[in-house]
Amino acid sequence: MKLARVQGIICTEREVNGPGWTSRRMLLKKDGMGFSMHETIIPAGAELNLWYKHHLEAVYCVSGNGSILDKATGETHEISDGTLYALGKHDQHTLRGGTEDMRLICSVNPPVTGREVHDEDGAYLPGTRDA
Known part of the structure; x- marks a missing residue:
């Protein structure tokens, strides 16, 4: 059994900051679960162009607000507490923070x-070894 508390991850090597986001990696590849789980904070007003070419991601918003633009369809969807979105087709998207910081479970x-961290396309490179 593994137990992780976000308070124990803040200011450690499992907290990763990028332009417009902070990710607290609660489960990693080396934890052997077959997926990773993160708490991600998107500050109000941030705009991120993302494309997870090598990963699938499901995201559940637990606080704050923002929106996601599906670049394939041009549709924008509002995100708030209780919203889940799943990127099951390596979807290119723009994630925008709203009037409040978003707290996302990914x-x-x-x-x-x-x-x-995200490359120039907004993707994570495929992992080749455990950290």
């Missing part, structure tokens, strides 16, 4: 190793 498959 599940990623295949799992990340821990220190990944």
